[in-house]
Amino acid sequence: MEVQIFGTKKSADTRKALRFFAERRVKTHFVDLNERAASLGELRRFAQQFGVEALLDRASRRFAELGLRSALLSEERWLDKLADEPLLLRVPLVRTGGKLTIGLAEADWKNWTGK
Numbered sequence: 001m002e003v004q005i006f007g008t009k010k011s012a013d014t015r016k017a018l019r020f021f022a023e024r025r026v027k028t029h030f031v032d033l034n035e036r037a038a039s040l041g042e043l044r045r046f047a048q049q050f051g052v053e054a055l056l057d058r059a060s061r062r063f064a065e066l067g068l069r070s071a072l073l074s075e076e077r078w079l080d081k082l083a084d085e086p087l088l089l090r091v092p093l094v095r096t097g098g099k100l101t102i103g104l105a106e107a108d109w110k111n112w113t114g115k
Contacts, residue, residue: 001026001027001096001112001113002026002027002028002029002096003021003026003027003028003029003094003095003096003112004028004029004031004094004095004096005017005018005021005028005029005030005031005092005093005094006031006033006038006042006089006091006092006093006094007030007031007032007033007091007092007093008032008033008034008087008091009032009034011091011092013091013092013103013104014091014092016104016106017092017094017104017109018030020106020109021109021113024113024115026113033086033087033089033091034086034087037083037084037086038082038083038086038089038093039083040079040080040083042093043055043079043082043083044079045095045100046093046095046100046102047075047079049100050100050102051075052075052078052079052082054090054102055078055082055089055090055093055102056078056082056088056089056090057088057089057090057091060087060088062085062087062088063088066085066088068081068088090102090103091103092104094109096112099112
């Protein structure tokens with residue numbers, strides 16, 4: 001089993017996800033969103049399952065800095081914005097095969113690993 005984790009090194013939830021899988025000896029591929037943004041295709045995969053609203057971190061400092069609190073954008077525009085501004089994402093985004101989670105989801109991860 002291999003897990004891909006999108007997040008930032010400064011995010012406590014991302015560090016918890018990395019530690020969770022490391023403790024269970026699951027191979028992880030970490031994508032630091034400060035260095036490389038998630039592709040539009042990756043974001044669409046998460047948006048199809050959870051919706052664009054679930055991807056948005058409306059409480060993030062970057063969200064407030066960009067003045068997006070009252071923004072009414074279409075889902076496609078939000079996806080474009082998230083691809084350009086990865087710090088607007090709720091992290092971690094975790095995927096393995098066709099299974100996806102947004103945020104800290106240890107119960108789901110335990111089901112995936114069986115541990």
